[in-house]
Amino acid sequence: MPLIEIRNLRHVYHAGTADAVVALDGISLTVDRGEFVAIVGGNGSGKSTLAKHLNALLLPTEGEVFVDGMNTRDRGALWEIRQRVGMVFQNPDNQLVATVVEEDVAFGPENLGLPPAEIVARVDEALRVVEMAEYRQHEPHLLSGGQKQRVAIAGILAMRPQCLVLDEATTMLDPQGQREVMETIQRLNRDGVTVIHITHAMEEAVQCPRVIVLADGRVALDGPPAEVFSRVEELERFRLVLPPIPALAHRLRRDGLPIPEGILYVEELAGALTRLVAEGAGRGRAGDGTH
Amino acid sequence: MELTRYVTIGQYIPRESPVHRLDPRSKIAAVTVLTVAVFVVRDFSGYGLLTLFLLGVVLASQIPLGYLLRGLRPVLFLLLMTLVLNVFFSGIQGGTVLFQLGPVVATREAVLRAVFIGYRLVALVLVTSLLTFTTSPVQLTDGIERILRPFRRLGVPAHELAMMMTIALRFIPTLLEETEKIMKAQMARGAEFEHGNILRRARALVPVLVPLFVSAFRRADELALAMEARCYRGGEHRTRMKELRLAPRDAVALVLTLAASFVFTIPYTTWQALLR
Numbered sequence: 001m002p003l004i005e006i007r008n009l010r011h012v013y014h015a016g017t018a019d020a021v022v023a024l025d026g027i028s029l030t031v032d033r034g035e036f037v038a039i040v041g042g043n044g045s046g047k048s049t050l051a052k053h054l055n056a057l058l059l060p061t062e063g064e065v066f067v068d069g070m071n072t073r074d075r076g077a078l079w080e081i082r083q084r085v086g087m088v089f090q091n092p093d094n095q096l097v098a099t100v101v102e103e104d105v106a107f108g109p110e111n112l113g114l115p116p117a118e119i120v121a122r123v124d125e126a127l128r129v130v131e132m133a134e135y136r137q138h139e140p141h142l143l144s145g146g147q148k149q150r151v152a153i154a155g156i157l158a159m160r161p162q163c164l165v166l167d168e169a170t171t172m173l174d175p176q177g178q179r180e181v182m183e184t185i186q187r188l189n190r191d192g193v194t195v196i197h198i199t200h201a202m203e204e205a206v207q208c209p210r211v212i213v214l215a216d217g218r219v220a221l222d223g224p225p226a227e228v229f230s231r232v233e234e235l236e237r238f239r240l241v242l243p244p245i246p247a248l249a250h251r252l253r254r255d256g257l258p259i260p261e262g263i264l265y266v267e268e269l270a271g272a273l274t275r276l277v278a279e280g281a282g283r284g285r286a287g288d289g290t291h
Numbered sequence: 292m293e294l295t296r297y298v299t300i301g302q303y304i305p306r307e308s309p310v311h312r313l314d315p316r317s318k319i320a321a322v323t324v325l326t327v328a329v330f331v332v333r334d335f336s337g338y339g340l341l342t343l344f345l346l347g348v349v350l351a352s353q354i355p356l357g358y359l360l361r362g363l364r365p366v367l368f369l370l371l372m373t374l375v376l377n378v379f380f381s382g383i384q385g386g387t388v389l390f391q392l393g394p395v396v397a398t399r400e401a402v403l404r405a406v407f408i409g410y411r412l413v414a415l416v417l418v419t420s421l422l423t424f425t426t427s428p429v430q431l432t433d434g435i436e437r438i439l440r441p442f443r444r445l446g447v448p449a450h451e452l453a454m455m456m457t458i459a460l461r462f463i464p465t466l467l468e469e470t471e472k473i474m475k476a477q478m479a480r481g482a483e484f485e486h487g488n489i490l491r492r493a494r495a496l497v498p499v500l501v502p503l504f505v506s507a508f509r510r511a512d513e514l515a516l517a518m519e520a521r522c523y524r525g526g527e528h529r530t531r532m533k534e535l536r537l538a539p540r541d542a543v544a545l546v547l548t549l550a551a552s553f554v555f556t557i558p559y560t561t562w563q564a565l566l567r
Binding site for chain 1: 428429457458460461464465468509510513514516517518519520521522523524528529530531532533534
């Protein structure tokens with residue numbers, strides 16, 4: 001059984017009124033345990049709406065969403081679902097509840113009704129995992145954006161979720177903060193947590209083993225980044241900007257250099273170019289250097 | 292213009308003192324008892340003893356006396372007004388005249404009463420600041436929630452009140468920062484906040500308050516969503532990481548306060564009779 005299964009999900013805001021907006025238009029996909037998925041898409045592509053369906057903050061207008069076999073429409077399973085799928089939001093300031101870091105991390109487990117000793121153990125562990133243990137007595141508003149977001153992640157981890165959904169959680173952060181959050185979720189994923197990272201930073205999507213592109217409320221592309229980012233024309237049609245390295249590789253290829261498809265990282269591109277230069281030098285000596 | 296530097300919320304001063312370690316509930320109860328005592332006491336012997344007792348608590352709390360006295364500054368004007376009004380407009384007929392200037396008369400009785408009332412004001416401020424100096428806002432809210440819990444059956448939303456206080460405390464610095472940002476943005480567009488009469492200045496604040504309110508509502512919306520995502524469903528099913536627990540020292544503190552308060556209210560004449 002996949003951790004998350006979405007069947008033909010449609011979501012219409014203000015359904016049945018004059019200003020009805022179709023946000024999701026027939027989405028079907030599954031996410032298995034332990035996956036690290038990036039969901040990208042332009043403004044209005046339905047990313048955030050999709051995210052809010054994953055822990056029953058929104059319910060489908062049509063279709064079904066299953067979390068660990070539980071239908072999100074089932075009111076009785078609501079708290080089980082929300083405990084299993086934790087969500088980190090965009091603005092770190094608007095999701096921290098308490099005036100002290102450790103109290104905030106304790107908020108989730110407290111809502112689950114756990115005994116105090118267990119809560120203390122989980123808060124300790126969660127703060128250690130996001131490397132914020134020395135800040136446990138701090139006031140959240142004195143932390144940097146990246147630190148606040150890590151506290152928010154700790155608050156979710158303390159509920160021991162199976163899946164972490166980040167709804168543009170890096171969008172409001174500076175590059176340093178983005179790096180902190182990316183490193184944290186990569187580490188979590190290695191420890192077995194399923195991560196669904198919704199972002200419009202393509203250089204972050206490149207680092208995820210699976211990339212799903214949403215466009216107009218539908219799944220446009222779904223595959224490993226090497227495959228997704230070689231579909232340049234389609235991405236341009238969805239007004240998505242390629243990450244820098246694939247973009248450069250694509251331009252070089254368009255200019256006639258025989259560079260292989262599926263290049264994602266600086267090292268790969270550098271390797272390809274070095275090989276090219278070596279070959280070119282060989283050919284140059286043979287006598288047809290007319291490029 | 293750094294608002295956040297001038298506004299301190301709660302005036303908590305962290306120390307490792309016996310007063311700090313007390314359960315917030317016992318501190319709130321002690322403050323209530325002392326408040327009643329301040330109003331019941333009506334002679335110098337009582338006030339003298341009360342002062343000694345408060346000094347003792349201040350010493351035990353390790354809060355510098357200067358900090359506490361600085362807390363009196365906001366009520367200084369009120370204090371002066373009270374003194375002046377009570378001395379010169381007491382309405383006490385007769386009595387020993389101490390001072391007279393035309394129709395303005397100060398009698399011995401009026402001066403005494405003014406001093407008592409002034410002292411009460413000072414004592415009240417000191418007692419309550421001792422509470423806020425030695426108790427963190429988190430503990431204070433926890434204490435209030437626990438004290439109100441038995442009244443839930445009567446419809447007192449104990450948990451909700453405490454949650455509201457916590458969220459308010461959490462968002463005051465955030466909203467102050469935002470106010471500052473908006474004010475700077477409006478100043479960049481030529482807004483004037485520091486000149487003109489009161490009416491003008493008040494009007495200049497409208498373009499600050501409107502975006503502030505809009506943003507506060509958006510924040511509230513997002514916070515509610517984030518809380519729901521973290522399984523928040525009100526006070527039921529909820530446990531706390533730090534459950535308040537009364538210790539023997541709380542009983543000692545309460546008994547001491549009660550006994551002391553009783554002693555303060557013994558009238559001076561009784562003391563005279565007892566000590567003879």
